[in-house]
Amino acid sequence: MDEELLKKAEEIIEYTDNTICNHCLGRKFSNEIKGLTNKERGELIRKELSIENPNEKCFICDNIFDKINEDLYKRINQKIQFINLEFDNFLVGSKVPKEILKKDEEFNEKFNIDTENIKKEINRTIGLELEKIGKIVEFDHNEIVIELNFKNNEPTVYIQINPLFIEGTYNKYKRGIPQTKWPCRECHGKGCEYCNYTGKMYPESVEELMSEVVLKETQGRYCKFHGAGREDIDVLMLGDGRPFVLEVIEPKIRKLDLNKLEKEINEHANGKTKYNHLKYCKRNRKSEIKVSSPDAYKVYEAIVNCENEVTDKDLEILQNLDLIKQRTPIRVAHRRADKIREKRVLGLSCEIISPKQFKMKIKTEGGLYIKELISSDEGRSNPSVTGLLNNQCICSQLDVIEVSKK
Ligand SMILES: [Zn+2]
Ligand SMILES: [Zn+2]
CATH class of the missing domain: 3.30.2300.10 (THUMP superfamily)
Structure with missing residues (x-):
């Protein structure tokens, strides 16, 4: 063994009054002596130096x-x-x-x-x-x-x-279901008269219809649902569905047959919601699906009711909808920063249903509020369907029919 190394080792042992254990002694030479554990290194050094093992507790680690x-x-x-x-x-x-x-x-x-x-x-x-x-x-x-x-x-x-992450897309086929569990606004989940002691505002959600089955199969503690945006409670999610990641907290079982699980969840959801393409993913997907890329888009189908009659000819003017300046809608102002967002309409087609009602299919950048684009939200959305038609309109029904894949 290297002379200098042994000299240094001897100095170290002397400095500690021979109270350094073989783990700690060996660790100090782990770069010089290869292929052994620290303990073996320490033993080897002592053998070379003919110094006995210490009797007292280790100077560094207290054994x-x-x-x-x-x-x-x-x-x-x-x-x-x-x-x-x-x-x-x-x-x-x-x-x-x-x-x-x-x-x-x-x-x-x-x-x-x-x-x-x-x-x-x-x-x-x-x-x-x-x-x-x-x-x-x-x-x-x-x-x-x-x-x-x-x-x-x-x-x-x-x-x-550690949590388990499952990603996929979901559909919502029944109105009145929120995306995530919505705690009671009176009791915040404890259970009270207002919420009929359920602790929540709505009996079911896209999240719970899935997580109830997942928690049973994984024996997890609870789930967190991460959606790529969300639709309003009264809006359907059609087409290929909206991407999401389900995070299962403290799962005891992680190996699941995801095809079988998907079937089981969809049976449980009973046509109200549907979950597709389930697969395992890593933690980073949770934020990835939330970030909208520059070419992210959404396609909606809206039923628009008008105060006065409209004709096909009137509706042609809606082709002018392009860049929309939208101030935070009144209905969400309590939970979102009040500011003006600029979003583009990427395509639009209309079809008259009756003299005062038409169907509008519209493709937009993510983040544009469609109900407000139609009503103008008291002038906060500009331009708007109401403004261009000079005819007060409201959105009476809305469905998401496509969310771009991430
Ligand atoms: Zn030690
Ligand atoms: Zn309550």
Whole structure:
């Protein structure tokens, strides 16, 4: 072994009065001696120097590695079995007393050493042992995190179950269903007379008609529904549907037959809503589907009622609808910033139904409020259908028939 290395090792051992454990000694030379564990490195150095193992507690770690033993592994496995958890990969995280981290760092500075810190060794040691039960350590998209707290005398074990993400598109075939669960405005979910002790404003939602089945199958705690925009409660979502991501919090079961699940959910939704193309996805999809790309668009079909009669000839003027300046609608002003948005109409066609009613199919950039484009919202939408026709119009029925794919 390298002369200089041994000299430095001897200095270190002397500095600690031979109270440095083999883990900590070896770790200081993990860049120089390859192919061994830190403990083996420490043992090898001692053998070369003919210095006995220390009797006292380690100067750096206070013998923390003694706490990583069969008993700890047994307790981790018991916990996993107790929760009845299904997983393929995991990550180990640990909390180590501050004084130990500080000593480890100060030691490196003193001897001008740049190696991994003690936490990394602890996490790796435990990770390697747990891989023996056939699961793999995964750093980026892990299913569970096994958290160990070494700040207590006996380390405590906590298992964090990471969410499961399923994406797809949904249709809404029945009016009066909100996209997500809507807590009661009186009691905020606790249950009161106003909401008939349901805690919510509407008995069902696009979210719940799906999540009820998903929670049963995954044994998750609850779900969060992330839609690529949303339609009003009284608006249908037709065509290929609207993209969404369902986030399942703390699922105990993650391996599902998604085709079978999709069928089961759609049976449960009983034609009110429908869910398509279910597949697993990563966390980042949740925000990706919410960001509208420059070429994102929506296609709507609206039934427009007019105060006075209209003709096909009158409706031709609506072809002039292009750039719309739209101030935040009165009906949503309480929850959205009051500002003027500029959105484009990308295409439009009309068909008279009766003298005072016509059907309008309209393609727009995402984010344009259609009901207000029609009514003018007391002049807040400009230009508008009402303004161009010089005839007060209201939208009596609205359906989304296409949402661009992301
Ligand atoms: Zn030590
Ligand atoms: Zn209530």
